Amino acid sequence: MSAVATHLWTSTFVLLAALLLARFLPLTARTRHALLLCGLVKFAIPSDVIASPLRALGVDRPAAAAVAVEWLAAPATVRTLSPRPSSVWPDALAVGWIVSAIALAAAWAIARRRLVTSLLRGAAPASPREHAALAAARRHLELHTSVDILRSTISEAPAVVRIIRPVVVLPDGGCDTLDDDELESLLRHECAHVARRDNLLGLFESAIVAAFWFHPLVWIAQRAIATTREEACDEVAAVSPDAVDTYVSALSKICSAVLTARLAGVSCMASAHLKERLNHIMKLETLRSRALSHGLVVSVAAIAVAAVTILGAVDAAALSDSKEPPYTLAFTARPGDVAGTIEFAGRVFDSATGIVLTRPHTIFKRGSSARVAAIAQDQEVIVDVREAGDRVTAVMRIAENAVPVQESTYTAALQPDGPRNTSGRRYTGMPMTLQLKDAELKNVLDTFSQLTGLKIVYADTWKGRVDVDVKNMPWDEALDVILRQNGLTWELEGDTLKVVPQ
Numbered sequence: 001m002s003a004v005a006t007h008l009w010t011s012t013f014v015l016l017a018a019l020l021l022a023r024f025l026p027l028t029a030r031t032r033h034a035l036l037l038c039g040l041v042k043f044a045i046p047s048d049v050i051a052s053p054l055r056a057l058g059v060d061r062p063a064a065a066a067v068a069v070e071w072l073a074a075p076a077t078v079r080t081l082s083p084r085p086s087s088v089w090p091d092a093l094a095v096g097w098i099v100s101a102i103a104l105a106a107a108w109a110i111a112r113r114r115l116v117t118s119l120l121r122g123a124a125p126a127s128p129r130e131h132a133a134l135a136a137a138r139r140h141l142e143l144h145t146s147v148d149i150l151r152s153t154i155s156e157a158p159a160v161v162r163i164i165r166p167v168v169v170l171p172d173g174g175c176d177t178l179d180d181d182e183l184e185s186l187l188r189h190e191c192a193h194v195a196r197r198d199n200l201l202g203l204f205e206s207a208i209v210a211a212f213w214f215h216p217l218v219w220i221a222q223r224a225i226a227t228t229r230e231e232a233c234d235e236v237a238a239v240s241p242d243a244v245d246t247y248v249s250a251l252s253k254i255c256s257a258v259l260t261a262r263l264a265g266v267s268c269m270a271s272a273h274l275k276e277r278l279n280h281i282m283k284l285e286t287l288r289s290r291a292l293s294h295g296l297v298v299s300v301a302a303i304a305v306a307a308v309t310i311l312g313a314v315d316a317a318a319l320s321d322s323k324e325p326p327y328t329l330a331f332t333a334r335p336g337d338v339a340g341t342i343e344f345a346g347r348v349f350d351s352a353t354g355i356v357l358t359r360p361h362t363i364f365k366r367g368s369s370a371r372v373a374a375i376a377q378d379q380e381v382i383v384d385v386r387e388a389g390d391r392v393t394a395v396m397r398i399a400e401n402a403v404p405v406q407e408s409t410y411t412a413a414l415q416p417d418g419p420r421n422t423s424g425r426r427y428t429g430m431p432m433t434l435q436l437k438d439a440e441l442k443n444v445l446d447t448f449s450q451l452t453g454l455k456i457v458y459a460d461t462w463k464g465r466v467d468v469d470v471k472n473m474p475w476d477e478a479l480d481v482i483l484r485q486n487g488l489t490w491e492l493e494g495d496t497l498k499v500v501p502q
Contacts, residue, residue, distance in 0.1 A: 040208055041208075041305060120152070141188065155170065178250055182246055230277055334428065347453060378401055379398055384397075394410045433473075434478055440465065445458055
């Protein structure tokens with residue numbers, strides 16, 4: 001769900017920026033339409049689609065700087081299984097989202113199909129004058145796509161239907177009042193829809209709106225795109241001051257009624273806001289003189305959308321690659337007290353909090369394997385251990401409430417038998433590298449408590465200092481070195497380590 005939320009807020013930011021720029025920058029309708037479409041397209045390109053190939057290419061964040069304390073036996077291979085959600089609400093919301101989107105898209109498709117069928121079913125051939133005007137409009141736009149023209153008793157204003165084999169549908173007798181120049185200017189508008197592939201873009205735009213039906217900004221963008229689409233075609237029809245007067249005259253005669261609400265895949269000049277369009281046409285010459293370059297604005301918008309998408313994909317890939325597994329196993333394996341055996345001592349802890357869940361421990365024969373199972377809170381922990389030459393491999397499986405959560409494979413070199421101190425204690429702790437200079441003893445003991453998961457008890461009055469530089473030393477031996485510097489030693493009772501005077 002976090003990936004969906006990230007996609008929504010980044011797409012919302014891009015679309016909001018597009019709406020504001022289209023509203024306040026001096027742009028022609030063609031440029032505003034392209035800008036708004038770029039903003040809406042961002043919703044159709046989730047960063048996760050690009051993140052997968054980037055992960056395959058090895059995109060990752062730079063490694064974090066090494067810290068002073070370094071545990072060995074790091075995981076060699078980690079495979080994290082997605083836990084089953086504890087609540088049905090995420091699934092229910094996802095199902096509701098998808099079902100509503102499909103229902104809305106289906107309703108639009110059915111309505112469009114019915115409208116197109118109704119328009120074409122009772123259509124009659126256009127007059128020779130209308131065919132001639134259409135041919136002139138196509139020549140003016142250098143439009144090579146085949147376009148048919150018909151009359152329909154249902155249509156109250158000119159409209160373009162169908163994506164393949166487009167048809168201009170005129171109101172039956174509605175264009176008879178237009179002179180030849182007015183009729184041609186009107187058909188230039190309709191041919192501009194065909195040249196711009198507006199019906200195809202309208203279907204794509206409506207698919208995005210249906211998919212994100214709950215987003216108010218998407219509906220606002222759809223309305224703005226519908227207006228700018230008609231204004232862009234008006235700009236094609238009104239190519240000169242004389243053409244502006246002719247086209248405005250044609251609009252005033254033909255657009256006295258509205259066919260119906262705008263549907264995806266149907267471009268109708270009466271379906272947008274006529275007053276706004278007339279104002280736009282009257283100011284067109286002034287706007288063209290001060291408008292920003294169409295190519296420049298669209299290029300910058302496309303690059304910005306691509307950059308936001310790719311940066312989000314890189315971040316998602318890096319987060320995925322660098323994400324820690326929820327639980328970690330740290331262990332040591334060394335020869336046991338009995339000849340021909342190996343002693344395995346581990347610690348399973350929560351990667352986020354460092355809280356120790358369990359301490360798997362077993363002794364098994366060389367060349368064989370062993371299994372250690374434990375129940376810690378709601379987690380079932382199973383660790384399978386086996387020897388492989390001079391290395392020991394441990395496979396940790398964790399389940400929460402019988403649901404698999406994680407399966408991780410760890411490997412570490414078989415350690416030599418640990419050194420013993422004067423009291424005969426054998427060091428079996430996990431190897432660590434520690435570099436400290438003039439550190440306060442209390443802080444060092446607190447750090448050891450966090451690293452080992454043990455409760456370390458000491459007197460608050462001690463004010464010792466620590467200077468130590470050890471590498472790959474068992475942690476209990478390193479603790480002995482630190483405590484001996486301050487005349488102290490330790491005793492272990494269960495999960496409590498007591499620091500006492502030597």
